[in-house]
Amino acid sequence: MTVTRFAPSPTGYIHVGNLRTALFNYMIARKAGGTFILRLDDTDPERSKQEYADAIREDLEWLGLTWDRMERQSERLERYEQAAQELRDKGRFYECFETPTELDLKRKKQLNMGKPPVYDRAALELSEEEKARLRAERGNGHWRFKLRQERIEWTDGILGDLSIDAASVSDPVLIRGDGQFLYTLASVCDDIDFGVTHVVRGSDHVTNTATQIQIIEALGGAVPSFAHHSLLTGPQGEALSKRLGTLSLRDLRAQGVEPMALLSLMARLGSSQPVELCSSLDELIEGFDLSNFGAAPTKFDVDDLFPLTAKYLHSLPLEAVAGDVAALGVPADKAEAFWNVVRENITVKSDMAAWWELFCNGVEPLVDDEDREFVAQALAMLPEPPYTAESWSRWAAEVKDATGRKGKALFLPLRKAVTGRTQGPEMADVMPLLQKKPALG
Known part of the structure; x- marks a missing residue:
């Protein structure tokens, strides 16, 4: 059984970068007939907010990315403590007391000596008496996982064969001094307990994956298949981080972006396949193949969403927008004609x-x-409404006879006078919808 998960932290709104991760995991699960889990990584009580948790669910529902089960890490703290104790019992977990300033000084010293800035494991040399004294002086320490200093290898679903020397990585902190469980331990426990088989996330997690593989093995779990997708940049290759506030899904929704336009772009961006508008999630899923994606940073331009949105709207029958049309006050007997006129405009x-x-x-x-x-x-020659489909041709013919104008010199000024636009739908279709005779101001 294929099991995937999307694990946002409810500390803000989902943005386009998060969506890519959610969509890939969703499509993998659905294509295999498996399970898609929504997991809220809310172990940080200060930054996690219920309003963001609600917003995450609303945004996913807007896109149609339904989940089979939902979990909250804040409800699993006892399980994480059990895992921590298991690691202590196995000699893979140790308490450290360095302050951030002391750690920074150590890193700078190592860099000056031409060495990688890796934690030196000084805490392993502390006696029980020294630990007790440090606890009394500084409070509880933070807990690090003791990596086996060997090469960690796996075949990544996007990046191919990867290898990281654990000796070049600091032993990761899994519990902070204030007792808060950090992402790495909580995520590993959840992936083990929920039987997660595939993990797709951003390439900024590659080093995390190496350490997590060792933690999973230390806890006796099965290592899932990992894949790391490229990170998004702006259209000029600039970092998106400063713009993410304007690229949240709710901001895009407020701008009128349609779900299938957004999903169609995100499902192909960074792959060898061209972006094509799909009409349904099922169509997207059928054409999805993780092996088509590459490692290079992927340019995202929000402006690309609007032509796709327009194309999607052009394809819709009245039934799909009947509520929106009715909300404008369009009478039911005019709704079909109104939608046919405006849909491509x-x-x-x-x-x-x-x-x-x-x-x-x-x-x-x-x-x-x-x-x-x-x-x-x-305009003086145009009668008062109501108009019919023949009103335009009849009026234009009369104006032509009276003025001698023809072709573009005849039709374009009339269109601009009636609609205030240089282009648009067929004027024969526009005229029957006019309820007021155009007039010069």
Whole structure:
């Protein structure tokens, strides 16, 4: 049974980088008929907030990324303490008392000597009396996992064969001095207990994976298959970190981005396959293959989401947007005609409002100075509504006969006068929806 998980911390809103991880794990599970777990990594009581936990669920539901079970690390603290004690009993866990300043000085000294800035394991030399004295002076210490200083190897689902020398990595801190369990221990326990078989996450976790493999083995668990996807950059290759506040899923939703546009882009970005708009999650899942993704940093441009959103909306029947159309006040007998007119002339759903305003109340005509007299004459020839599908051709023919204008010089000024736009839907379809005769201001 394939089991994957998405494990956000409820300390903020999900952004596009998080989504990539969630989507990959979701598609792997669904393609294999397996289980997708939503796990909230909320062991930090200060930064974890219920509002963010609720927002994470809302954002995933908006995208249709449903989970089979949900877990919260804050409800599993006893299990993490059991695992910590097991590691102590096996001689793989030791207490350290260095302050951040002392650790920083050690790192700088090692770097000055041309050595890697790896923790020197000085705490292993402390006697019980020295530990007691340090606890009395500084409070409880932090606990490090004692790595076996050997090469850790695994075949990554994206990066291929990887190898990290554990001697070049500091023994990871798994419990802070204040007793808080850190991500590395909690995540390992959860992956073991929930039977996670595949872990896909960002390439910034590669070193974590090496240490986690050893912790999993120390606790007698099965090592899952790991894959590390590339990190997203901005369109010019710049770091996204400073812009993530504007790239949260709820911000994109507020801007009108459609779920399938966002999912279609994220499912292919960084792969050898071209980005194509898919009509459903099932279609996305069918074409998903982790081996198509590469290691190079992947450029993400939020502007790419809007053409995909427009294309998605163009494909929708009225039934899919009936609620949105009705909310504008469009009568049921005009809804079909209204949607057929605007569907290919909007980028996001909110663009429909301007079209309905045009049909109800008209707009300020767009008139070039050299056309003002012509437009005034033409509008004087247009009767009051209601109009039919033939009204446009009949009116244009009468104006042509009266003014001698033809072609673009005839049709474009009339379109601009009626719609305030230089392009748009067929005017024969627009006229029957007009409830007010256009007029020059």
